[in-house]
Amino acid sequence: MNPSRERLRSTVPDDSTAVADPRSDRPAHKVEHVVVRFAGDSGDGMQLTGDRFTLASAIFGNDLVTFPSFPAEIRAPAGTLAGVSSFQVHFSDSDIHTPGDKPNVLVAMNPAALSANVGDLPPGGTVIVNIDAFDERNLQKAGYETNPLEDGSLDAYVVYPVPMTTITVEVAKETGAKPREAERSKNFFALGLVSWMYSRPLEPTIRWNEEKFGRNRTVADSNRAALEAGWNFGETTEVIADRYEVSPAPLAAGEYRSINGNTATAYGIITAGQLANLPVFLASYPITPASDILHELARHKNFGVRTMQAEDEIAAVGAALGAAFGGHLGVTTTSGPGLDLKSETLGLAVQLEIPMLIVDVQRGGPSTGLPTKTEQADLLAAMFGRHGESPIPILAARTPGDCFYAAVEAARIAIGHMTPVILLTDGYLANGSEPWLIPDPESLDAFPAEFVTEPNGADGQYLPYLRDGRYVRPWALPGTPGLEHRIGGIEHEDGTGNVSYDPANHAHMVEVRAAKVARIADDIPDAAVEGDQDADILVIGWGSTYGSIRAGVEQAAQAGARAAHVHLRHLNPFPKNLGALLGRYDRVLAPEMNRGQLAMLLRSRFLEDVQTLSKMEGSPFLAEEIAAKIQEIAEARS
Amino acid sequence: MTDTTTESTTRTRKDFQTDQEVRWCPGCGDYTILASVQNFLVDTGADPAKTVFVSGIGCSSRFPYYMNTYGMHSIHGRAPAIATGLASARPDLDVWVVTGDGDALSIGGNHFIHALRRNVNLKILLFNNQIYGLTKGQYSPTSEPGKVTKSTPFGSIDQPFNPISLALGAEATFVARTLDMDRPHTAEILRAAGAHRGAVLVEIWQNCNVFNDKAFELVTGKASRDENQIRLEHGAPIRFGPESEHGVVFTSRGRAEIVEVSEVGEEAIAVHDAHRDDPSLAFTLSRLSNGPYGPTPIGVFRQVERPTYDEQMAQQLAAAQKRSGPGDLATLYRTGGTWAVSA
Numbered sequence: 011m012n013p014s015r016e017r018l019r020s021t022v023p024d025d026s027t028a029v030a031d032p033r034s035d036r037p038a039h040k041v042e043h044v045v046v047r048f049a050g051d052s053g054d055g056m057q058l059t060g061d062r063f064t065l066a067s068a069i070f071g072n073d074l075v076t077f078p079s080f081p082a083e084i085r086a087p088a089g090t091l092a093g094v095s096s097f098q099v100h101f102s103d104s105d106i107h108t109p110g111d112k113p114n115v116l117v118a119m120n121p122a123a124l125s126a127n128v129g130d131l132p133p134g135g136t137v138i139v140n141i142d143a144f145d146e147r148n149l150q151k152a153g154y155e156t157n158p159l160e161d162g163s164l165d166a167y168v169v170y171p172v173p174m175t176t177i178t179v180e181v182a183k184e185t186g187a188k189p190r191e192a193e194r195s196k197n198f199f200a201l202g203l204v205s206w207m208y209s210r211p212l213e214p215t216i217r218w219n220e221e222k223f224g225r226n227r228t229v230a231d232s233n234r235a236a237l238e239a240g241w242n243f244g245e246t247t248e249v250i251a252d253r254y255e256v257s258p259a260p261l262a263a264g265e266y267r268s269i270n271g272n273t274a275t276a277y278g279i280i281t282a283g284q285l286a287n288l289p290v291f292l293a294s295y296p297i298t299p300a301s302d303i304l305h306e307l308a309r310h311k312n313f314g315v316r317t318m319q320a321e322d323e324i325a326a327v328g329a330a331l332g333a334a335f336g337g338h339l340g341v342t343t344t345s346g347p348g349l350d351l352k353s354e355t356l357g358l359a360v361q362l363e364i365p366m367l368i369v370d371v372q373r374g375g376p377s378t379g380l381p382t383k384t385e386q387a388d389l390l391a392a393m394f395g396r397h398g399e400s401p402i403p404i405l406a407a408r409t410p411g412d413c414f415y416a417a418v419e420a421a422r423i424a425i426g427h428m429t430p431v432i433l434l435t436d437g438y439l440a441n442g443s444e445p446w447l448i449p450d451p452e453s454l455d456a457f458p459a460e461f462v463t464e465p466n467g468a469d470g471q472y473l474p475y476l477r478d479g480r481y482v483r484p485w486a487l488p489g490t491p492g493l494e495h496r497i498g499g500i501e502h503e504d505g506t507g508n509v510s511y512d513p514a515n516h517a518h519m520v521e522v523r524a525a526k527v528a529r530i531a532d533d534i535p536d537a538a539v540e541g542d543q544d545a546d547i548l549v550i551g552w553g554s555t556y557g558s559i560r561a562g563v564e565q566a567a568q569a570g571a572r573a574a575h576v577h578l579r580h581l582n583p584f585p586k587n588l589g590a591l592l593g594r595y596d597r598v599l600a601p602e603m604n605r606g607q608l609a610m611l612l613r614s615r616f617l618e619d620v621q622t623l624s625k626m627e628g629s630p631f632l633a634e635e636i637a638a639k640i641q642e643i644a645e646a647r648s
Numbered sequence: 649m650t651d652t653t654t655e656s657t658t659r660t661r662k663d664f665q666t667d668q669e670v671r672w673c674p675g676c677g678d679y680t681i682l683a684s685v686q687n688f689l690v691d692t693g694a695d696p697a698k699t700v701f702v703s704g705i706g707c708s709s710r711f712p713y714y715m716n717t718y719g720m721h722s723i724h725g726r727a728p729a730i731a732t733g734l735a736s737a738r739p740d741l742d743v744w745v746v747t748g749d750g751d752a753l754s755i756g757g758n759h760f761i762h763a764l765r766r767n768v769n770l771k772i773l774l775f776n777n778q779i780y781g782l783t784k785g786q787y788s789p790t791s792e793p794g795k796v797t798k799s800t801p802f803g804s805i806d807q808p809f810n811p812i813s814l815a816l817g818a819e820a821t822f823v824a825r826t827l828d829m830d831r832p833h834t835a836e837i838l839r840a841a842g843a844h845r846g847a848v849l850v851e852i853w854q855n856c857n858v859f860n861d862k863a864f865e866l867v868t869g870k871a872s873r874d875e876n877q878i879r880l881e882h883g884a885p886i887r888f889g890p891e892s893e894h895g896v897v898f899t900s901r902g903r904a905e906i907v908e909v910s911e912v913g914e915e916a917i918a919v920h921d922a923h924r925d926d927p928s929l930a931f932t933l934s935r936l937s938n939g940p941y942g943p944t945p946i947g948v949f950r951q952v953e954r955p956t957y958d959e960q961m962a963q964q965l966a967a968a969q970k971r972s973g974p975g976d977l978a979t980l981y982r983t984g985g986t987w988a989v990s991a
Contacts, residue, residue: 311968333737336734358722
C-alpha cells in the first residue's frame with residue numbers, strides 16, 4: 011500500500027468523485043478499495059457467491075485477494091455457529107497483497123453468520139442481513155437472547171435488513187420453481203445486490219450460470235431472476251443509500267485470469283513435466299485442503315499426466331517414488347497428517363537419491379487439527395521429520411499465483427540435484443485467489459532430465475553413486491541395457507551402491523548427502539530485500555504471510571518505522587547471502603503462523619537474535635498486527 | 649515376458665547373478681527359490697535390462713541384491729505400492745515384487761490387497777515361512793494359533809491369514825501356491841505367472857531352518873507329502889494320494905471336501921477350472937487347509953483375464969489426447985476465462 015492510498019483506507023465517500031454508471035440511474039462514489047465478506051450457512055452457497063463476485067471484479071480490472079473460510083463439516087447443523095461459511099474479497103484500484111484486515115461490508119445470510127463475523131467489522135461498517143432468516147429459532151441457534159436487529163447492539167454499524175428469501179421466492183415463482191427450491195437462489199440475490207452496490211457487472215455471472223446450470227432450466231432461471239432482483243432491489247428501493255465504484259487497477263499489461271493456489275500448483279506440475287521432458291505421475295490420497303490438486307491434474311490426461319488415487323498416503327508417496335525410479339516426474343500431494351505418514355518413504359528417497367516432488371498444503375495441526383483452516387507449522391516437520399540425517403530441500407510459495415512458479419522451481423531442483431523436494435503451500439494459498447498474469451510457456455527455462463545410457467565405471471561397470479562436482483549422482487532408467495543396478499534403503503558404498511556397513515563409508519555418505527543438499531545454494535537466487543534499504547528492522551517471512559508482511563511493513567513505514575522485508579522461497583538450503591543480510595539489521599522479526607519455526611532455524615544457523623510474532627488462529631495475519639509489532643520494536647529501540 | 653532379443657538364448661544363470669555374496673543362513677529355502685527364479689529367467693529368455701525386482705524388508709527382501717537386473721530394496725511392506733508406480737509408469741518392464749509373510753501380510757497388508765484388486769501388472773512372490781526371521785523369531789500373521797515365540801511366550805492368540813484366501817478375496821486374477829524345494833513345480837508356476845498379464849500372487853512355502861524348521865514337513869516331507877499334496881491342474885480331476893485314491897468334491901452346500909474316489913466314483917470328483925470367472929470355487933479349495941496341517945492344494949488356484957491397471961491408465965491418456973489433442977500449456981493456462989489489461 012502506498013501512502014496516498016493509505017489516506018483513503020476508509021470507504022467514506024468523497025462526493026466530488028461521484029461517477030456515473032450507464033447501467034444505473036444512481037450515482038456511485040469512487041473509492042480506492044473495498045473489502046466485502048459474504049457469510050452464511052455452509053449450505054447457503056457463500057463460497058460460490060464469493061467466487062462469482064471475485065471473478066466479476068477481476069474481469070472489471072481490479073486487483074484483488076480473497077480469503078475463503080469454511081467449516082470442516084460438509085453440512086454442519088443448519089443455522090448454527092459451527093456451520094458458518096464465509097468468503098472475503100478485497101478489491102482495489104491498485105496493487106494489493108492481503109484479503110483486507112477488516113471488511114467494509116458484511117453480508118450475513120442468518121443470525122449465526124452475523125454473530126460469527128460482525129466483530130471483525132470496524133465501527134461504521136455496513137451490514138446487510140437477510141431479515142427473513144432472523145426468526146426466533148435461528149436467533150436461538152446463533153446464541154442470541156434478543157434480536158440484534160432490534161436491541162441496539164448493532165448501532166455502531168449501518169444495517170440494511172433485506173427480505174432476501176421472500177423476494178427470491180417471489181421472483182422465482184415465474185420460473186416454475188417450488189418455494190423450497192427457489193429459496194436456494196437467495197445467494198444470487200445477495201450477489202446481485204452487492205454487485206449493484208459496488209457497480210460490478212452481472213454479465214460474467216449470468217454467463218457462468220448458464221454454462222453451469224443451463225441443463226436445469228428451473229435452477230438456471232431462478233438464479234438469474236434472483237440475481238437481477240438483487241440488483242433491481244438496490245437500484246429502485248433506495249433502502250441502501252449509497253453506491254460505490256472501484257476503478258480498475260493499473261496492473262502490468264497482459265492477459266490475466268483468476269487463479270487459486272491449488273490450481274496454480276497443478277499447472278506448475280504439468281509445466282514442470284514439460285520443461286523437464288518427463289511424463290508426470292501423480293499419486294495422492296484425498297485430504298483437505300490438498301485434494302483439488304489431484305482433481306485438477308486428473309483432468310489433464312492429454313498432457314500425458316498419469317494420476318492415481320492411492321489406497322493411503324504411504325502408497326501414494328511409494329507409487330510416486332516407483333514412477334520416479336522409472337523415469338517419470340513423481341509427485342505426491344498432501345497435507346500435514348499425510349506428510350507424517352509419508353516420512354519413512356521420504357527417508358528412502360533421500361537414501362536412494364531419487365528426484366521427486368512432495369507438496370504439503372499445510373493446515374492447522376497437530377493430528378486432524380483444523381482441516382479447513384490455514385497454518386504454516388510444518389516447516390520443522392519438513393526439515394527434520396524423519397529419522398536419521400535426512401536432508402531434503404524445502405521451498406515455499408508466497409501467493410496463490412506463485413504456487414505455479416514454486417512448483418516449477420521445486421521440480422527443477424529435484425531433477426537437477428537428484429533429490430526429493432518438499433514444496434510447502436497452505437490452506438490460505440490453496441483456496442485463496444488472485445489475478446494471475448498468464449505466463450508465456452516459451453519464456454520458461456527448460457531443465458530437461460538427463461539419463462545415462464553408457465557405463466561410467468571401469469570394465470563397463472555402471473556406478474549408480476558416482477557423483478559429479480555437485481555430489482549429484484547419475485540417473486539410469488530401468489530398461490537401459492548394460493546399466494542394470496540395485497538401489498536400496500540399506501547404507502551403500504559410494505560409487506558402486508553395494509550394501510556397506512563400513513563405519514567410515516556411512517560417515518562419508520551422511521556428509522555427502524548433506525553436502526549435496528547444501529550445494530543447492532549455488533543454484534538458487536540470493537534473497538532480495540523489499541522496501542527501505544537502510545532500514546533498522548528486517549521483517550523476514552516465508553510462505554503465505556507475504557502479503558500481510560508486505561502490507562504491514564508499508565503501514566509501519568508510513569508511521570515512521572524503518573523496516574524492510576525479505577521473503578524466503580528457499581528454506582533449505584537458505585540463499586547464500588542470507589546470513590550476511592540478517593547481520594545488517596539491528597532487529598529481525600519473523601512473523602509466522604506457528605510458534606517460531608523459521609526463527610528457530612535462523613537462530614541456530616546464523617546465531618542471530620530473531621524475534622517471533624506468532625499467529626495460530628487458522629487465519630492469516632492482519633497487516634495491522636504486523637505493523638503494530640514493528641512499531642513496538644521501533645519504539646523500544648528509540 | 650516381453651523380451652525377444654536375439655542374445656537371450658545365450659544367457660546362462662550366471663548372467664542373472666550379481667557379484668554380491670548371498671547372505672541367507674546356510675540351508676535357507678531362499679537359496680533354492682533364488683536359483684529357481686534365475687533359471688526361470690534364463691529359460692524364458694528374459695532381458696535383464698527389462699526386468700525389475702522390488703522388495704520390502706525381511707530376509708526374502710534381500711533378493712534384489714542377488715539379481716543382476718534392475719532392482720530396489722525398499723522399506724517394510726511398501727514394495728507393492730512402489731512397484732505399482734513403476735509398473736503403471738513403465739508397462740514395458742517386467743516388475744516382480746519379492747516379499748515375505750510379515751512384509752506382505754502384516755505391515756504391508758493394505759498395499760498387498762490393493763495391488764491385487766487393481767490388477768497392476770506385477771508379480772508378487774510371497775515367501776511364506778510362517779515366522780519373522782530377520783528380527784529373530786517372532787510369530788507372523790501366518791503362524792499357527794498357539795505359536796510359542798519370544799514375543800508370544802504363552803502362545804499366539806492371533807488367527808492366521810490364509811494368503812490364498814486373502815488374495816482371492818482381494819480380487820486377484822492370478823493366485824498360486826508352490827513349495828521352495830519342489831523345483832519343477834516352482835518352475836511350472838513361475839512360467840505360468842510370468843505369462844500372466846496382470847497382478848500375480850505366488851505363495852511359496854519356504855522353510856526357515858533357523859526359527860521355524862520343518863514347518864511345512866507334513867506337506868513337503870518324503871514320508872507324508874503324497875498323502876498331503878493336492879496338486880491342482882487346470883482341466884484335470886482333483887485327485888491325490890500315493891495311488892490317486894483321494895479326491896475333492898464340491899458339496900451342494902458350496903464346500904470342498906476330501907473323499908475316497910472308490911466311494912464316490914471317478915465322475916463325482918471335481919475337475920479344476922482355474923479360468924472360471926467366479927472365484928468362489930477357488931476360494932473353497934483354498935479352505936481345504938489353513939496351513940501345512942493336512943492335505944493342501946498347490947498349483948494355480950485362479951488365472952483369469954481382466955484389463956490391467958497400466959493398460960487402462962494408458963488408454964485414458966490416449967483417449968484424452970484423441971479427444972482434446974496433445975496438451976498445450978498456453979491453452980491450459982487460459983481455462984476458465986481471461987481478461988486483458990492494456991498498457
